[in-house]
Amino acid sequence: MDPLVGIILGSKSDLPHIKQCTDTLDEFGVPYRIAIASAHRSPNVLRDKLKEMEASVGVFIAFAGMSAHLPGVVASQTIKPVVGVPVSVSLLGLDALLSIVQMPPGVPVAAMAIDGARNAAIYAIGILAPTEEGRKLKLGDQLTRMRNKKEAEYETLNKPGEGRIKV
Numbered sequence: 001m002d003p004l005v006g007i008i009l010g011s012k013s014d015l016p017h018i019k020q021c022t023d024t025l026d027e028f029g030v031p032y033r034i035a036i037a038s039a040h041r042s043p044n045v046l047r048d049k050l051k052e053m054e055a056s057v058g059v060f061i062a063f064a065g066m067s068a069h070l071p072g073v074v075a076s077q078t079i080k081p082v083v084g085v086p087v088s089v090s091l092l093g094l095d096a097l098l099s100i101v102q103m104p105p106g107v108p109v110a111a112m113a114i115d116g117a118r119n120a121a122i123y124a125i126g127i128l129a130p131t132e133e134g135r136k137l138k139l140g141d142q143l144t145r146m147r148n149k150k151e152a153e154y155e156t157l158n159k160p161g162e163g164r165i166k167v
């Protein structure tokens with residue numbers, strides 16, 4: 001069976017913030033599982049969920065807002081790579097960003113941008129991709145298509161006489 005992406009949220013209130021992540025995983029045909037568990041509020045649920053998911057998951061994505069210790073605690077309990085996504089709940093998400101980004105040596109978390117759900121999915125797929133040639137090729141195709149689309153948008157914006165850049 002292909003390794004899954006394991007998505008963990010600190011609260012059910014984070015659910016709207018993961019949509020771009022799950023949409024992207026769906027787009028790429030990458031399977032995932034979602035769990036809601038908090039390092040602060042439900043450490044035992046978190047520990048049990050991680051144990052349950054460890055064998056089937058190839059990479060974890062942990063979403064948390066406020067004082068976001070969840071990604072770091074996930075990283076302390078798994079040997080799989082962990083991607084952390086700061087959720088903008090308070091202080092524009094800066095509190096969560098700083099909690100996630102400065103991990104002590106030995107417990108790495110790949111910190112995404114604040115609300116960087118889409119990049120989290122693309123990054124996680126990139127981690128899984130080398131394990132499966134088919135998915136790797138698909139990832140390459142998809143990324144090229146995505147980048148070409150953006151490039152075309154910028155070209156159009158800059159076309160002389162189009163008057164698209166209005167100050």
Ligand code: C2R
Binds near residue numbers: 010013071
């Ligand atoms: P509530 O809406 O449930 O009060 O949660 C969650 O990720 C959420 O964004 C508010 C915010 O608290 C965050 N939370 C953490 C952790 N557990 C919950 N940062 C943790 O363990 O790091």
